[in-house]
Amino acid sequence: MEKPIIFLQKNFRTEFIQQIRDIAPDYQIKTELNDSEFAKVEIAVGWQKQFSQQLLDSKNLKWVQSISAGVDYLPLDTFAQQAILLSNSSGIHALSISEHIIGTLLGYYRGLNQAVKNQVVNSWQPENIHYDQLAGKNLLVVGTGHIGQQLSKSIRSLGVHVYGINTTGHPADGFVETYSIKNMAKIVPEMDIVVGILPGTQETYHIFNSHIFENMKESAIFVNVGRGETLHTKELITALEVKQFAFAALDVFEEEPLPKESPLWQLENVLVTPHISGLTVDFQNKFMKIFLANLKSYVADGSLSENQVELKRGY
């Protein structure tokens, strides 16, 4: 019988291919497939829409290791029906996203964004620089997973007081206090900074909406690096237009690329970044730590040791 296939939908360095071979000698490793081979794929690394149907039709797919942290773009219901295991790459991007968030906050508080714009026109304008201090601020992390915990660890050491929100309000490492998501609006008035790091699920859809914005301090900042769908974009735009709070730094959007005609681009109190917060150096090393550990446990007993996604929950 022919060996089952591990289908890599991304090119990895030779050293990693060799390690896959060593751990799973009874599999073939392919980065491209002809039509007849899709039926033999047991393990898929990465998930591209164009191959979705062929991979699922065969009923031989057993495990998908996603390259992203969020898995809301995968057909989770079908995975559940077919008992396909799914693991994500949560954690790989945590340090990068944490640095991105701190950079956007300091860019605003230290007037750096304004300075970049003035530099374009050779204009020295210290008098129009808005400045503030990060140290001493209250920050609410909405989503206390890998990224939230990394952010908390880093930014606490800069003198920030970090609070957390998660589904049930269960305690999490490194937060002064944690609250359940249904109490978010109640705690928001005390916060200088609200950071959204939520996965895209039915429960989190449009969870950042006018009800939250109208409870924010006038001087507050909102940062979103989770999923664009967690944000009610229209209500955000209204809140920013009337300056219900001071500044938003958005890296993710309901529609990406953000359409040319979106008012967000030209709002003075918005920083738009093109979904870059997760870009991370040394990605292959970080990714392979997760995948190879999972491959070992999968080969040994069919289980995943790292980052298995609960399909019903969606993360």
Next chain:
Amino acid sequence: MEKPIIFLQKNFRTEFIQQIRDIAPDYQIKTELNDSEFAKVEIAVGWQKQFSQQLLDSKNLKWVQSISAGVDYLPLDTFAQQAILLSNSSGIHALSISEHIIGTLLGYYRGLNQAVKNQVVNSWQPENIHYDQLAGKNLLVVGTGHIGQQLSKSIRSLGVHVYGINTTGHPADGFVETYSIKNMAKIVPEMDIVVGILPGTQETYHIFNSHIFENMKESAIFVNVGRGETLHTKELITALEVKQFAFAALDVFEEEPLPKESPLWQLENVLVTPHISGLTVDFQNKFMKIFLANLKSYVADGSLSENQVELKRGY
């Protein structure tokens, strides 16, 4: 006999005026002077060029509390001849400058400056974003005083390895290792980031020059928040034009405001900020902690307890 004058060259809140009165009841407090009053000034808070001659002519001036950290614009030789005490405001700006530096580094490493420019023209360009990771980098702080120590404390907790340079290479709090200033060029090749936080003195004039730049890594960053005169601007521009190193973030300049025609404005690999790194919230509180402590010791025994400047050294 009429009471000697404390001349405040800046307006402070009533609560602070009252505290000055309580500590020094035998002095008059003035924020404006008529010509006959300059001769009665014993203590000056702040130093404006326009009053310099009148204050020095009287020979009654005993102590100047500067509002800035750098005192290179004061007539230090005359102060020494007339035995005028001088204290500076070093320390007040440390946290702001430290946050400014971290912001500029992350702005570069996380591609935020580029994103700000792209946003101006509604352009979504993730593919042209340069990104890197701050954690793990080697950073050289040139000048291990208040600001250098604050920076070290903050940025170490973000995973950066911090080395220091000072006059003699004496150990300083929070640095992996310290080197003497004459060895700077030798240690620079190991560094990812070089931060200048030096006062303006004869010894530091043009200390950042082609000899330093040609020793820097191609990927390295140079940040200057000390004095503009510590930097050989022309040699920096040449180094940046040929990309001897990757990026410079400059907050201070040999000529301020930076002239419209300076090539620095339009160099791709430069961030120009208009001397804003020291802007700090809650300035009066921070300043008065130093001044009132000094006023107490001055009234008691003529000495300064905080931040006395060694006039010959210049800081």
